[in-house]
Amino acid sequence: MEKTPLLVEKFTIKGRDYEHGGEASSKIKSILKRLGINSNIIKRVCVCAYEAEMNIIIYAYEGVMTLYVYKDMIKLIAEDVGPGIPDIELAMKEGYSTAPPEAIELGFGAGMGLPNMKNNSDRMNIETELNKGTKVTLEIDLKNEK
Amino acid sequence: MKASKVAELVEGEVLSGKDLLDKVEVNTAFAADLMSDVLAYVESERNDVILITGITNPQIVRTAEMLDIPVIIVARGKKVPEETVKLAEEKGIIIISTKNIVFTTSGILYMNGIKPAKLRVRGENTTSC
Numbered sequence: 278m279e280k281t282p283l284l285v286e287k288f289t290i291k292g293r294d295y296e297h298g299g300e301a302s303s304k305i306k307s308i309l310k311r312l313g314i315n316s317n318i319i320k321r322v323c324v325c326a327y328e329a330e331m332n333i334i335i336y337a338y339e340g341v342m343t344l345y346v347y348k349d350m351i352k353l354i355a356e357d358v359g360p361g362i363p364d365i366e367l368a369m370k371e372g373y374s375t376a377p378p379e380a381i382e383l384g385f386g387a388g389m390g391l392p393n394m395k396n397n398s399d400r401m402n403i404e405t406e407l408n409k410g411t412k413v414t415l416e417i418d419l420k421n422e423k
Numbered sequence: 424m425k426a427s428k429v430a431e432l433v434e435g436e437v438l439s440g441k442d443l444l445d446k447v448e449v450n451t452a453f454a455a456d457l458m459s460d461v462l463a464y465v466e467s468e469r470n471d472v473i474l475i476t477g478i479t480n481p482q483i484v485r486t487a488e489m490l491d492i493p494v495i496i497v498a499r500g501k502k503v504p505e506e507t508v509k510l511a512e513e514k515g516i517i518i519i520s521t522k523n524i525v526f527t528t529s530g531i532l533y534m535n536g537i538k539p540a541k542l543r544v545r546g547e548n549t550t551s552c
Contacts, residue, residue: 296506299485303514306489316491317468323489324462383482384458393463396543400552416552 284308284346290330292338292359295383302326305344305353312346318419321397322351325415328390329355335380336360337410353415361407369395424449424537426494426517429473432535433496433521433528438508440517447493447517449473452532453540454525458486465490466541473537475528479503484510484518493517498525 286308288301305326309319326342333340337359345352362368369391376386391413395401400416427444430437437444453465454475465472470491476483479501487495493516497503500522511518521528 296481298482299488303485303488320467320490327485327489328459328462383480384456384461384476384478384486385482387457387459389457389459389463393459395549396463398549400550402552414552 280347282345282347282352284312284344286344288330288342288344290333290340290342290357292334292336292340292357294334295379298331298334298383299327301330301342305342308344309346309351314351314419318351318417322353322417324397325394325417326353328393329353329413329415331380331385332390332413333357333359335376335386340410347419349419351417351419353417354412355415356410356412358410361409361411362403362405363407365403365405424535426519429494429496429532429537430519432531433519433523435496435519435521438497438503438518438520439511440515443493443515443517449494449537451538451540452529454529458482461486461492462489464540464542465492466543467491468541472540473532475525475532477501477525479507481507481510483507484514484516487511487516488514494519496521496528498523498528 306323337357340357342355371392372388374386374388380386398415399418402414405411426447450471452473455461456478467490472492473494474492475496477499496519
């Protein structure tokens with residue numbers, strides 16, 4: 278039973294484009310602020326969005342992040358064309374990372390990305406295929422303050 | 424505590440947000456070089472957190488922006504690139520540069536009443552969608 282979203286916004290993200298890392302998440306923040314969403318919910322969405330955006334930049338060739346705003350929920354889908362995740366369970370472990378040194382210099386790539394997304398969302402799903410790409414779906418409920 | 428007082432205490436140079444120094448009130452702080460840890464741990468529900476770091480790239484501003492952190496202190500006298508300062512100016516975030524190391528900066532602020540930032544309650548109930 279897929280409801281119709283009130284708002285859908287797509288953002289294109291390029292792999293290795295460290296310079297613009299965070300721009301899509303920044304735009305998502307402005308949109309949610311304009312909609313008058315509770316600021317603690319916005320922070321949780323932004324942490325998810327920012328980590329998802331950095332993951333595409335660090336690991337993938339290119340990707341699209343889509344924001345869906347529903348009456349009772351916010352959904353983020355980050356879908357990339359990239360190497361895929363060989364072992365999701367390992368990738369979900371705090372501290373496990375395969376990030377290159379340039380990501381670590383920026384303060385990322387320390388194996389906190391996926392766990393951070395999980396901690397800030399109410400529902401999360403990862404679909405991945407090796408040498409094809411990864412799709413991360415995150416849902417944050419608008420009512421319950423976590 | 425006013426941001427202007429923070430700058431004075433750490434003997435810092437204000438690189439961005441000079442016009443905000445007497446408007447912004449901060450009460451707590453978090454120190455890290457790992458931006459993912461800032462995103463993971465800082466609750467920032469009152470928007471009164473100081474981020475103390477040794478990282479200088481624009482991602483520190485992006486991280487602060489996501490969590491509504493109003494003040495960043497760059498320690499160890501590290502040179503902050505122009506693009507970081509520009510982004511901070513644009514986003515209304517104060518950057519203070521200090522020659523003090525993170526340890527000393529934290530100690531000075533702690534002695535003057537700045538408390539540890541409130542930490543985020545880790546979500547244990549996340550399910551699959």
